[in-house]
Amino acid sequence: MKKILLLLVIILSSCEKNITNIYEYEEPLGTGLYMYGTTYEGGANGLGTIYRVDQNGQNIQKLFDFTTTTGGNPTAGLTLAGNGKLYGFTNSDGQIVNAGAVFATGSFYEFDPLTNDLQVIQYFDDLSPTGYLHNISPLLHTNGLLYSTSEITGMGDDGKIWSYDINTSTISILDTLDANIYGPNKSKLMEASDAHIYFTTASGSKNGYGAIIRFNTATDSLEVVYASPGGFPNSNQFEGASNNTLFEASDGYLYGASKLGGANNKGNLFKIDKNGNNYQNLWSFEWIVAIEGWDPQGGFIEKNGFLYSATAQHNQQDANSGAFYKVELATGNLTFTNFLDFEGYRPIGTFIESSNGRFYITCSGGTITDGSIVEYNPLNGNITQRHDFNIGNNGVNPLRNSLCLVDLGAL
Structure with a gap:
């Protein structure tokens, strides 16, 4: 029970929230606290990666390379749910699953931070009932459900709002974002x-x-x-x-x-x-x-x-x-x-606060051409680059990406 309660506290305060991986790593500084994120491009297949850094934004470890099979080019980061798994979206490749669809448009996936395995929950194409283009990570609600919106459907409207029940593995379409009434959602x-x-x-x-x-x-x-x-x-x-x-x-x-x-x-x-x-x-x-x-x-x-x-x-x-x-x-x-x-x-x-009381945010590119992780100290206003994605093959361009804090010791 203590472990469950501790996990719930971490989820509510830190995050808005089976393809085997081969990467090995060491626990930095003897702690199980990490910040997880995704990159839009780079990695072994050029389709982006899942990575983590320690609680100080350093010691990056690539955990997963996206492929044409899993879907690639994630633009939204990750959300930690009540089962200790991370959830996110890709917006390219994957598989066509609906009859008459023309192109694959990514996937909804689950990532296990203890094993670094990724499982595709749902593939999207241009005729998916849920719509496609998921540019935001899902929201973990206090009712335990994950919620998301798509930007586009092939049904003549501008996306859907839908939920996912992690206990029953059920996706439920809830309502339609009609352009004349609501408009396409591009924000979390x-x-x-x-x-x-x-x-x-x-x-x-x-x-x-x-x-x-x-x-x-x-x-x-x-x-x-x-x-x-x-x-x-x-x-x-x-x-x-x-x-x-x-x-x-x-x-x-x-x-x-x-x-x-x-x-x-x-x-x-x-x-x-x-x-x-x-x-x-x-x-x-x-x-x-x-x-x-x-x-x-x-x-x-x-x-x-x-x-x-x-x-x-x-x-x-x-x-x-x-x-x-x-x-x-x-x-x-x-x-x-x-x-x-x-x-x-x-x-x-969006900034995330780590256990050291400092804020961390990802930058997408520019003079640091492939992006970076920046630390901001709200006590004295100091800013420091903690990681340059131009270094190594850990992925590049963490687009629209907010880091997600996970305590592996509590899972």
């Missing part, structure tokens, strides 16, 4: 304190600029919480949310950012209550400003009264490497804390 799902699931859409809804959507877990149906009237020239509104995960802070508000919108159409930061009321614009991102970042992509982490996140760009487009920022909950004030240079380029994931 989040569970709020009311047990419902919230996310932003990139477009669709009545205005065509995207919306905040609630999946009501009591009725298994989608609801529009807030339909954005668009960013520019509606200067305080979000638009085109892509890889922009909502976050419920300790003040009870949902906080979000968008890739577009705001006064300069370079994205904005906002907060809103769970019923779609009291929308407040906190910041409009702007480009060609040397001391500011823009193009926010990723979610938030909260610590000591502040929210922390990142932008993929700063100053001029594709000339600089991105920025870290924090938001004071008491005032809503935003402060840019760091501007990336040789540490990494284009951070487009």
Whole structure:
């Protein structure tokens, strides 16, 4: 019982959450605590990898090479479930499984961190009832189910929301993301304190600029919480949310950012209550400003009264490497804390806090051409590159990827 309780604590606090592998490794520093992630490309087959680093973001070990059989090019990272297994998606190759389908579109898989074995749960093709293009890792809900959305189906709509029961190995299609009502989802799902699931859409809804959507877990149906009237020239509104995960802070508000919108159409930061009321614009991102970042992509982490996140760009487009920022909950004030240079380029994931109290995020490329893992110390603002994916054959380009913390000793 102690082991089960400890595992549940680790799952809730660390992660939003049979093809035999041959890689050998040693336990670094005598601990079983690791951060797991995926790369979009590289590895033995050029289709990406599963890897892990220690609790300090170092000592990388490649654990699995994706293949044309398993599916490749994962873009979402991993989620730790209550059975101690990791779950994720690939978005290319795999197998055609539906009659009349033309091309394979990846897979939904389970990875065992104790044995490093991977099992494909479901292959996707262009006629999959669940839809295809899964650019987000699944959400582990407190009810024990994994939830995900697809971006596209071959049925004339823009994806599905569906769940997976790890105890019965059952996939259940729950609702349809019709473009005219909801729009395609490109951002990770989040569970709020009311047990419902919230996310932003990139477009669709009545205005065509995207919306905040609630999946009501009591009725298994989608609801529009807030339909954005668009960013520019509606200067305080979000638009085109892509890889922009909502976050419920300790003040009870949902906080979000968008890739577009705001006064300069370079994205904005906002907060809103769970019923779609009291929308407040906190910041409009702007480009060609040397001391500011823009193009926010990723979610938030909260610590000591502040929210922390990142932008993929700063100053001029594709000339600089991105920025870290924090938001004071008491005032809503935003402060840019760091501007990336040789540490990494284009951070487009979400920070994870390790056992050492420091934050870690993956960068997708740039001057560090194949990506990197960057450490951020919220106590003094120091940033340090902990791994350069250009080194070795461990995979490259950890795209849209957030690390997942796993304590192997508790499994």
